[in-house]
Amino acid sequence: MSIQVLINGLLLGGIYSAVGVGFSLTWGVLNIINIAHGALVMLGAYSTYFLFARVGLDPFVSIPITAVILFVFGYAIQRLLINRVISSGVFMTLVFTFGLSLFIVDMALVLFSGDYRSVTTSYAGAGLVLWDAVISYQRAGAFVISIFAVFALQLYLDRTRMGRAIRATALNRDAARLVGVDVAHIYAVTFGLGAALAGVAGALLSTLVTVTPVMGNVFIGKSFVIATLGGLGTVQGALVGGLVLGIVESFGAGLLGSSYQQIIGFAILLVVLIVRPQGLLGKAFSAENQS
């Protein structure tokens, strides 16, 4: 029983990591709290659904396409809109992304309708029996791809020229500009990466939960928890935060009942904010200190 709960929590936590890492990146580098992150997750799920239902692509195969679509969308939003308001302060960008979220979700409701949709593959029910626990192939696949996406982002930030430019911009925007970094472009790329990761998470979620225009809203709050829990702006922080949240929610729902699942997350968030605002893994690079 408890092994099953642990495994469920871990598998769920993997996807949480993928949801949270994009949010954390946008926050750490751009100092933007992206309320529209949940809406981007939802768009990723719809992209996967339409590619599955209309084109017949397997949800795991279509992930790169979804990621590219969301990257372009995110890049355009940052370049054309958010770059204009980013200098007017943290609250204005917060309000802006809130408006963006309302806009995207309501447009999805108008364009895609509120119908419940689901991506049902031929292998949906199958799973691996391990001792007395069952691991569904789909959940395991989603977990592996989530972890892979998180590590790919880490490698990208560590090893590539663009990744170094992103980290430099996060550390000190003005100094980065002085050494020739095109900050407007870096901002747009970072937001695009965050959107692409949200898209990947949405694609994975579409195989597990019902796809609706409002499905992303629950992940706004969770993204806060995940990003703050591990330590803001780091990839490892989001990984740890996601896994911890998944396991705690899984056990908490077993102990207190599933209706208290949300409260557990927010209770952890408040405790972490008060006791250890720098997160479980300590202080990370972040744009928070810049004005």
Added chain:
Amino acid sequence: MKRSAATPEAGGVGRSVFSALRPLGRTHLIPVAVMLILGAVALVLPLLLSGYWIRVFTTIFMFAALAQSVNVIAGFAGYADFGNILYFGLGAYVSGFAMQHGLPAPAAIALGSLFGATVALTIGRPILRLRGHYFAIATIGMLEGTRELVTNLDFLGGGSGLNLPIVDLPPREFSGLMYYLMLATAAAISITALLVRRSSLGLGLRAIKGDEQAATVMGINATRYKTAAWALAAAGSGLVGGVYGLWRGFIEPGVAFDAVTGTQYFMMMLLGGPGTIVGPILGAFGLGLLDVLVWGQWQSGHLAILGGLIMATVIFLPDGFVNVLRRRTLPRPRRWSR
């Protein structure tokens, strides 16, 4: 008295309350005239309007009162209390529960307001240490957590909501009474905000908004000032929540703790002009009337239009309407070279 008005001192939150009562200067002529005219119009309006428009204006007064409340912590002190609607919901639920158990409405509403202020005072010390995004997120976390909690509490009606005792009045008179009650609430909160702004508390809050570290160095007890501002904001929103419960006769967690409504009045405050007194009121009227028009025209896509409006506001009016006006009409203060 003159001295204390100019320099806020450590622990001097309540000391120079009287200095807030000094006469308004010439620069206040236009805003005061606008407010007096609006107030006079508001007093006679119910005699001319249909029931529908009385409802619309009652809602707008409610939003003005809420925008003014959140203005005290977000506009004056610069702490983005994004989850401020928490206190509206707490006020509505506490007063509703008290009314259900036989407390007369005025006492119940006062109790709801007091409860909000007490909560803010209690959690103020740990939460107000957080700055910027972290504070905003903590308030959102508290809001979301409380909503889930109330949804699970059976003695408050859980997810299906709480029915309040019905006020024994004919509909027309009842809606008229609620109109004036909400107007009085908005006026009371605005006058309180004006007094705060003109007291040493208000000066201290402005200093904290400008540079908290420097303010502390100047001898301002930042924690005490911020907590006082937060408690006032909570008391205001709690008061409005209680009046709302009496007005509607029914409250449910999804509405009383609705983050969208909360952001809507936060927007009104930002749009009108954070830190000013007239700003939040104008913002509530502007966005409120626009909302009614949009809602009447487009049933579906209403939230998309609201979202687009929010984005456009942030792009074109990042300082708020009143501050743009002020910059046009008043000479710019000389700035230190940078």
